[in-house]
Amino acid sequence: MADSAYDPYQNRNVEKPISNFGAFISLIKCVIGTGVLALPLAFRYSGTILGIVLLTLTAFLLIHGIQLIVRCMVECSRRMQIGYATYPEAMVYSFANGPKCFRYISKAAGYLADIVLCSSHYGICVVYLVFVSSNIKSVVDQTVDLEAVVDIRIYIAVIGLLSIPFFCIIYLKYLVPLNFVANLLLYIGFAMIFHYIFQDLPPFSDRSFVGDPLKLSIFFGIVLFSISSVGVMLAVESKMARPQKFIGWFGVLNLASFVVVISYITFGIFGYWHYGEEVQASLTLDLPTEPMAHAVRILISIDVFLTIPLSGYVVIDIIMTHFWNKSGNLKRALLKEIILRISFVLVATLNAIAFPDLGPLLAMVGAITISLLNLVFPAILEICLYYPEEFNYGRFKWKLVKDIIMIIIGFLILIQGTVFSIIDMVEFYGS
DSSP states (O other), rough: OTTOOOOOOOOOGOSSOOOOOHHHHHHHHSSSSSGGGHHHHHHHHHHHHHHHHHHHHHHHHHHOOOHHHHHOOOHHHHTTTTTTTOHHHHHHHHHTTSSSSHHHTTHHHHHHHHHHHHHHHHHHHHHHHOOOHHHOOOOHHHHSSSOOOOOOOHHHHHHHHHHHHHHHHOGGGGHHHHHHHHHHHHHHHHHHHHHTTTTTTTOOOGSSSSSSSGGGHHHHHHHHHOOOHHHHHHHHTBBSSGGGSSSSSSSSSHHHHHHHHHHHHHHHHHHEEEEEEEESGGGGGGSSSSSHHHHHHHHHHHHHHHHHHHHHHHHHHHIIIITTTTTSSSTHHHHHHHHHHHHHOOOHHHHHHHHHHOHHHHHHHHHHIIIIIIIIIHHHHHHHHHHHHOOOOGGGGHHHHHHHHHHHHHHHHHHHHHHHHHHHHHHHOOO
């Protein structure tokens, strides 16, 4: 058994660490994004009362998954007696100590974690480029008298090029001011949206309390996309000056999650209350064509635009620290990272230009990555870590039972999300 007195936190060296407040701001920013605008639609499918219950339970389950990952990574660091074990390193170590069937694939598990993380956040960056471009195009088309309608691909190219300087900010610490400004703009935008929502509210009893059970899969799809951002959360924890304050009852993660859940419930409830069955996929589409509504679209677009460097940070960090500069001895590492960052933006931009309608495909990627990163992987990590004889799963093996339930839920989400996404892809691309 490893030295139980070894404290990984005391042996973690972080260049340019971020404060607890910086971590709090970054967590809110990485979770509250474009998905929140679709929550009124989610409540349309679930109903008001059932929606509150299911949203809270789903958020609790996903946040528990993040906490479980962090605890397992810290435990792996303690047993390996190193300052910090990355997610893939924790996967390799845990699998190597688990049942025999997991030991054979321990190295592959580490690579799989990297691939899933990179795929998830790369897809998010592409979606954000399309989202910002679509909203800016909508405002321009409605306010500027152009001789010809400009193709959305032109907007995507411009937005992609404009994001390069921000994406070249290397240290997470220096992204905190951007995240703070983005959060400020987002909540100003929310306040302006509520100006419309609170006008002429119908009786609350006119809205369904419990929705159609057959439509709940759509509700979960929207909520899962809205809440999860595993890679950024782990990146934030790894760069904190006091990482031990990340988890715990009043840790940074729980405090940020509380703000997020309250914001989501409020937005979802009131959006559905006002627009009812007519609510659209994004609440910005329900707003009228007037200057204040255009200002809302611009504010939210700027917020999402400033979030692109935070989402892409995960991919660059994995490539640099896990592969290209794993030893830390890469010559001209700074220059090469800048080139990598510029290349990443250009590839994502070209991807968005070539396929601006990636919704169905990215929905499938989202279902796969969220189910694996938030539920299946954390549960397997804990099962394998406490499999050796000198450890245990607690009284009545409650940890093992809980982890098995998480794995079952994760695979149900994986199967359901993949099937529905394939159906949507066939219908969308086939037409």
